[in-house]
Amino acid sequence: MDRVERKTNGKRPAMSILVLGGDGYCGWPTALHLSDAGHEVVIVDDFSRRQIDEELGTRSLTPITSSKERLEAWNEATGRTISLEVGDLLDWEFLSGVVSRYEPDAVVHFAEQRSAPYSMIDRRHAVYTQHNNVIGTLNVLFALQEFAPDCHLVKLGTMGEYGTPNIDIEEGFIDIEHNGRRDRLPFPKQPGSFYHLTKVHDSHNIAFACKIWGLRATDLNQGVVYGTVTPQTERDPRLLNRFDYDGVFGTALNRFCIEAAAGHALTVYGRGGQTRGFLDIRDTVRCIELAILNPPERSEYRVFNQFTEQFTVGELAELVVDAAATLGIAARIEHLPNPRMEAEEHYYNAKHTRLLDLGLEPHYLSESLLDSLLNIALEHRDRVDLDVIAPRVRWRAEKPRLVEMRMAA
Amino acid sequence: MDRVERKTNGKRPAMSILVLGGDGYCGWPTALHLSDAGHEVVIVDDFSRRQIDEELGTRSLTPITSSKERLEAWNEATGRTISLEVGDLLDWEFLSGVVSRYEPDAVVHFAEQRSAPYSMIDRRHAVYTQHNNVIGTLNVLFALQEFAPDCHLVKLGTMGEYGTPNIDIEEGFIDIEHNGRRDRLPFPKQPGSFYHLTKVHDSHNIAFACKIWGLRATDLNQGVVYGTVTPQTERDPRLLNRFDYDGVFGTALNRFCIEAAAGHALTVYGRGGQTRGFLDIRDTVRCIELAILNPPERSEYRVFNQFTEQFTVGELAELVVDAAATLGIAARIEHLPNPRMEAEEHYYNAKHTRLLDLGLEPHYLSESLLDSLLNIALEHRDRVDLDVIAPRVRWRAEKPRLVEMRMAA
Numbered sequence: 169m170d171r172v173e174r175k176t177n178g179k180r181p182a183m184s185i186l187v188l189g190g191d192g193y194c195g196w197p198t199a200l201h202l203s204d205a206g207h208e209v210v211i212v213d214d215f216s217r218r219q220i221d222e223e224l225g226t227r228s229l230t231p232i233t234s235s236k237e238r239l240e241a242w243n244e245a246t247g248r249t250i251s252l253e254v255g256d257l258l259d260w261e262f263l264s265g266v267v268s269r270y271e272p273d274a275v276v277h278f279a280e281q282r283s284a285p286y287s288m289i290d291r292r293h294a295v296y297t298q299h300n301n302v303i304g305t306l307n308v309l310f311a312l313q314e315f316a317p318d319c320h321l322v323k324l325g326t327m328g329e330y331g332t333p334n335i336d337i338e339e340g341f342i343d344i345e346h347n348g349r350r351d352r353l354p355f356p357k358q359p360g361s362f363y364h365l366t367k368v369h370d371s372h373n374i375a376f377a378c379k380i381w382g383l384r385a386t387d388l389n390q391g392v393v394y395g396t397v398t399p400q401t402e403r404d405p406r407l408l409n410r411f412d413y414d415g416v417f418g419t420a421l422n423r424f425c426i427e428a429a430a431g432h433a434l435t436v437y438g439r440g441g442q443t444r445g446f447l448d449i450r451d452t453v454r455c456i457e458l459a460i461l462n463p464p465e466r467s468e469y470r471v472f473n474q475f476t477e478q479f480t481v482g483e484l485a486e487l488v489v490d491a492a493a494t495l496g497i498a499a500r501i502e503h504l505p506n507p508r509m510e511a512e513e514h515y516y517n518a519k520h521t522r523l524l525d526l527g528l529e530p531h532y533l534s535e536s537l538l539d540s541l542l543n544i545a546l547e548h549r550d551r552v553d554l555d556v557i558a559p560r561v562r563w564r565a566e567k568p569r570l571v572e573m574r575m576a577a
Numbered sequence: 578m579d580r581v582e583r584k585t586n587g588k589r590p591a592m593s594i595l596v597l598g599g600d601g602y603c604g605w606p607t608a609l610h611l612s613d614a615g616h617e618v619v620i621v622d623d624f625s626r627r628q629i630d631e632e633l634g635t636r637s638l639t640p641i642t643s644s645k646e647r648l649e650a651w652n653e654a655t656g657r658t659i660s661l662e663v664g665d666l667l668d669w670e671f672l673s674g675v676v677s678r679y680e681p682d683a684v685v686h687f688a689e690q691r692s693a694p695y696s697m698i699d700r701r702h703a704v705y706t707q708h709n710n711v712i713g714t715l716n717v718l719f720a721l722q723e724f725a726p727d728c729h730l731v732k733l734g735t736m737g738e739y740g741t742p743n744i745d746i747e748e749g750f751i752d753i754e755h756n757g758r759r760d761r762l763p764f765p766k767q768p769g770s771f772y773h774l775t776k777v778h779d780s781h782n783i784a785f786a787c788k789i790w791g792l793r794a795t796d797l798n799q800g801v802v803y804g805t806v807t808p809q810t811e812r813d814p815r816l817l818n819r820f821d822y823d824g825v826f827g828t829a830l831n832r833f834c835i836e837a838a839a840g841h842a843l844t845v846y847g848r849g850g851q852t853r854g855f856l857d858i859r860d861t862v863r864c865i866e867l868a869i870l871n872p873p874e875r876s877e878y879r880v881f882n883q884f885t886e887q888f889t890v891g892e893l894a895e896l897v898v899d900a901a902a903t904l905g906i907a908a909r910i911e912h913l914p915n916p917r918m919e920a921e922e923h924y925y926n927a928k929h930t931r932l933l934d935l936g937l938e939p940h941y942l943s944e945s946l947l948d949s950l951l952n953i954a955l956e957h958r959d960r961v962d963l964d965v966i967a968p969r970v971r972w973r974a975e976k977p978r979l980v981e982m983r984m985a986a
Contacts, residue, residue: 260700291669291719295712302711302778303704306771310700334760335753344744344753344765349924351743356753356762357781362715365785369711369778372766376774380918380972509789515758563789 183460184208184270188257188308189278190250191235192217193410194324194393194452198276200400200407201453202460203248210251210270211235212263212279216300220286226417226556228410229426229548230396241406257304260311268315274460276322277308280366284328285416285507285561287363294362301366302373309377320463321385322456323374325367327445327475327518329389331358332511337518340387340471360510361563371471378469385468386459390452391445391475394421395537396544398450409449411544414556420481421446423557424488425538428499429545430552434489437559438506440482443516445475448531458526473520476530491538495546507559592869593679597621597666597717598687599659600644602819603733603802603861607685609809609816610862611869612657619660619679620644621688625709626819629695635826635965637819638835638957639805650815666713669720677724683869685731686717689775693737694825694916694970696772703771710775711782718786729872730794731865732783734776736854736884736927738798740767741920746927749796749880769919770972780880787878794877795868799861800854800884803830804946805953807859818858820953823965829890830855832966833897834947837908838954839961843898846968847915849891852925854884857940867935882929885939900947904955916968 190199190211203209215235221227233241239250255262257279267275280301281287287297305323312319330337333356342355354375357368374385396411412418413426415435424434447455455474464470479487485501492499506512524530531537599608599620612618624644630636642650648659664671666688676684689710690696696706714732721728739746742765751764763784766777776798783794805820821827822835824844833843856864864883873879888896894910901908915921933939940946 291716294719295715298715298782299708299712303708306704306707307700310703333762335755335758335762342753342755342765344751344755346744346751346753349744353742353744353765354767356751356765358763359781359785362782362785365778365781368781369774372768372774372777373707373771376768376771 182206182208183273185460186210186212186266186270186272186275187278188212188275189280191215192278193412194449195278196238197398197401197409197449198278198453198456199250200242201398201457203242203250204246204400205457210253212253212255212266214254214256216281224414224416224556226414226553227551229413229545229551230408230411231548231551232408232410233406237406241404245403245407257307258300260307263307264311264315267311271316272319274320274322274463275308275312276456276460277305278324279304280324281363283417284361284363285559287361288561288563297363298366298369302369305370306373309373309383312383313377313381317381317383318466320460321374321383322459323370323385323387325371325387325389325471326364327389327391327473328364329357329359329368329371330355330518331360332514332516333358334515337473339473339519339522340389360508375469378467382467384464384466385470386464387469387471388455388459388474389471391447392419392421393447393449393452395449395541396422397540398453413552415559416561421484421488422541424485425541426545426552427557428488428492428497429542429549430554432554432557433500433502434485435557435559436481436485436501436503437508438503439512440480440485440503441513442481442510443478443514444481445473445478445518445520446533447475448533448537450531451476451528455523455528458523458528462526472522473518474523475518475520477532478516478518487533488538491535492542495539495542497542504559507562509563591615591617592682593617594869595619595621595675595679595681595684596687597684598689600624601626601687602821603858604687605647606807606810606818606858607687607862607865608659609651610807610866612651612659613655613809614866619662621662621664621675623663623665625690633823633825633965635823635962636960638822638954638960639817639820640957640960641817641819642815646815650813654812654816666716667709669716672716673720673724676720680725681728683729683731683872684717684721685865685869686714687733688713689733690772692826693770693772694968696770697970697972706772707775707778711778714779715782718782718792721792722786722790726790726792727875729869730783730792731868732779732794732796734780734796734798734880735773736798736800736882737773738766738768738777738780739764739927740769741923741925742767743924746882748882748928748931749798769917784878787876791876793873793875795873796878796880797864797868797883798880800856801828801830802856802858802861804858804950805831806949807862822961824968825970830893830897831950833894834950835954835961836966837897837901837906838951838958839963841963841966842909842911843894844966844968845890845894845910845912846917847912848921849894849912850889850922851919852887852889852923854882854887854927854929855942856884857942857946859940860885860937863937864932867932867937871935881931882927883932884927884929886941887925887927896942897947900944901951904948904951906951913968916971918972
């Protein structure tokens with residue numbers, strides 16, 4: 169009888185799941201979703217994301233509560249308990265203690281610095297990002313090998329690992345015929361920031377660990393996530409998820425909605441022909457669950473491309489302008505000089521069938537979702553700080569630096 | 578008038594060249610070769626390789642002298658001066674000071690932990706290797722961007738980045754046709770140790786830095802180096818190069834020669850059908866020089882496969898047995914259980930034309946070279962410690978660890 173069966177209480181086997189980075193934008197709703205589904209969830213976080221808000225002088229548009237309040241609210245709302253372990257993955261004594269104590273069935277790993285612009289501020293931030301992400305994940309691999317070798321690692325990668333090649337993007341691997349011979353090889357990677365590079369480094373390290381130690385891992389190359397609400401975060405105002413709009417952590421669409429609500433121009437970088445994969449945060453949490461419920465075999469390293477639709481950044485801005493108009497808001501688009509180094513017109517066709525094959529029913533981008541996002545943004549627009557919206561980090565700068573953040577307020 | 582022309586004294590323009598890791602097995606003869614060719618050479622080293630010998634209880638077969646003695650001997654033998662800067666690439670204050678002070682025309686970067694088995698000892702050694710190599714190189718990139726943006730980075734990679742795919746290995750990039758579209762993309766990487774992984778991570782980081790900052794870099798994916806002598810190291814006994822034979826730092830061929838001389842069986846891991854690219858250390862130093870003399874354009878990241886011949890490990894062992902026989906030594910081969918995870922019979926055809934196109938005239942492996950290596954090994958055989966020859970680190974071990982090194986002596 170394996171451990172999973174042993175824990176079964178009802179129809180569905182409950183699992184012990186660590187959510188590394190479970191206080192963050194994707195981690196928090198994932199922890200709630202998995203707890204709601206009956207699993208024993210432990211959040212592992214060092215609150216570095218909240219600390220970075222202090223550093224940058226930014227904050228979530230939505231007034232998120234402390235971790236303590238959040239967890240109490242969840243317990244009050246559902247009767248379920250999510251445990252919390254506070255610490256850093258770079259701290260081996262801490263991490264190995266957590267993994268050996270909980271012997272998880274699955275570890276969901278969101279605990280990385282996830283902003284491309286943040287990683288491009290300067291040398292110190294690039295080194296922080298690569299050290300934190302790569303060595304943190306290396307520690308996770310060693311902890312699993314030593315204390316939970318059967319555990320399934322569900323690791324968040326990014327679609328940005330692939331860059332924008334002129335061929336179709338496959339899910340992790342590609343069959344190559346070359347000079348009359350064939351092999352199935354890792355898909356070539358062309359990441360576009362020191363942050364995106366860390367995800368490529370992680371992918372190589374994880375694939376190797378699966379091969380030599382027989383670990384099992386799912387690498388989820390996620391697209392750009394939009395939305396902030398899930399059925400679980402709606403149960404109590406104290407369960408609110410974060411909603412970023414600043415030039416460093418705010419991503420397209422979410423940022424556009426808040427800009428529209430705040431009367432700020434929608435900040436499209438360059439021509440806006442950059443095509444990316446996008447998904448609703450309600451699909452993020454479901455994708456994680458689907459991966460967990462359908463684990464790979466031992467020694468298997470598999471890659472799913474985790475997004476549901478492709479858009480150009482310009483198309484998204486237009487959609488937000490239209491949705492804003494129905495709410496009586498006259499939003500406008502401003503094309504800013506692109507702070508990044510990226511193709512602004514390019515071929516893009518990325519496969520994303522493996523999660524659909526496991527049963528994902530996507531929430532496609534709809535007018536009602538845009539309405540809802542705009543309304544949340546309107547509700548909190550008194551919290552918007554217009555000074556932090558403009559892109560403040562340039563890829564191409566001779567000496568990359570954070571441009572002075574605060575203008576005369 | 579550019580800086581290089583300004584420094585010209587004779588027919589050949591002298592360059593200012595930093596050799597990072599210039600005290601090591603490849604770095605030392607490279608520094609001598611470049612100094613001999615008239616360049617202003619600065620060795621940057623923190624002597625971590627000598628420290629690791631202390632940690633492992635190993636030492637070079639050849640009695641190498643201290644860095645101070647070496648540099649004095651070079652000055653006495655040639656009248657030329659090689660400068661020395663002692664410090665760690667992880668120390669930004671040190672590194673940025675060195676780069677800004679010398680404003681090098683080229684930086685040759687050997688300064689990485691270069692043993693695959695060492696990186697596989699345990700978590701601590703894996704983390705040390707990835708942190709040291711990846712962050713050290715990241716610091717080099719930032720130092721060049723800030724203080725020497727026109728400088729040519731010549732970085733040592735490894736043929737081990739490619740692994741053993743079932744298709745021909747190209748030099749860094751491959752033209753892929755897929756679903757009717759084409760692109761030239763980075764060659765997919767399948768490295769086989771935490772050390773080899775660092776070289777893959779470096780390659781991705783360097784390619785990105787060239788793209789965004791306009792740096793210029795040559796990534797030399799070097800094969801397994803053999804030999805120990807160059808025309809420069811022969812000028813004085815105090816200029817001896819190191820010659821490793823232990824199970825952690827000793828590589829095939831060099832190790833086989835010393836094993837034969839010491840009356841130890843030639844340690845072939847597994848069946849010995851592993852095919853790799855090899856080169857003579859006299860070609861290593863010449864390849865570095867050719868890369869320096871033919872720099873890439875700004876923004877260019879190029880890859881050369883740096884080896885001259887392919888052999889299977891078993892073939893090399895047979896060659897050493899035959900050469901030993903001519904010296905009256907009855908050497909024998911012992912097939913040990915392979916401590917690594919690697920294919921022992923596989924397709925292997927790696928391109929290596931770009932350095933030949935620049936004028937490399939290879940020293941192919943010859944009986945006289947094997948004679949010379951065996952004679953050096955015989956000369957120093959009283960220094961051989963038989964206890965450190967066996968492979969002591971296993972890739973597959975549930976808890977990888979360094980097996981107790983010293984048996985009852």
